[in-house]
Amino acid sequence: MNKRIFLLLPLLAFIAVGVFFYSALFSDPRELESALVGKPVPEFQLPDLLNPQQQTDVDSFGEGPYLLNVWATWCPTCRAEHEFLNTLAAQGVKIVGLNYKDEPAKARRWLAQLGDPYVLNVLDYEGTFAIDLGVYGAPETFIVDRQGIIQYRHVGDVNARVWQEKLADLYRQAGE
Template sequence: MKRLMLFIPLVVFFGMGVLFWVGLGQEDKSVLPSPLIGKPFPQFILNTVESGESLNHLPQEAVLVNVWATWCPTCKAEHEFLNALAQQGVKIVGINYKDDDFKARQWLKAYGNPYLFNIADPDGQLGLELGVYGAPETFLVDSQGIIRGKHVGDLNARVWEKLQPQFEALK
């Protein structure tokens, strides 16, 4: 009987391991929830990368707000797709996150500029208010300035297939 009692901790440990493993498989790992969905885009007064002009609001139309940086290899991978979206008439605003304005201007000159304008966020303050995990991230913002969706990671054709109907509904 005492020998049997020695196996109880092992059985309990095994049972807890199975429950933990099953629980991990229940969540959708492709979606990171954002507490800002349905809330206004944060107020900001920041300069644009292109001209240094101060801005404090987004356009009053549906836009994608793309957080990017020159130091981000994934941003370079998604940039060609962003250029294609802009050519199709999709309005995109950039947030140059924790980056140098000179490097950002050089990047845009070399790879094309799909953005209506780029907000310079060198210290990451706006990114912090948006809950940015890192670049790239893309927010869907309606004409009233309300955040309606968020995608973490590169925006590509496969992801856009899922986001496009939601974005089109904002217009």
């Protein structure tokens, strides 16, 4: 009897690995689970990108709803989404920026050249706040409701299609 079980173990291990790879193959990498959905934005104390002498914290973001957008100048996808973020800001969508592991001077030049859609921009040079948020890379965008609770996490660029198909309704609901 023990020999049969011993012979079945490699087969069971093979099946388990196969199921894992099969599920990974057909999952959408932009649909990463976030342990923070349904929880408040984590506490932090970091400088303002445009005024580094001024410290910011979660209370600096003000009342929601808002988009918390993780971005960097070294990120080509961030550049691709930036024009649309300017469009959203012009339409009254509140966007808070989290400048992630970036050179502050480059980030300030970027905003001066491409426009600044952010009501506030937090400088996360070390990436500590991003780690607390569970950020894998840039860009990532979180929808935060009126109570400061994260309602949704989007990995990848925010563009017109993503906004219309996914984020616009969630943003509106976060304001209710």
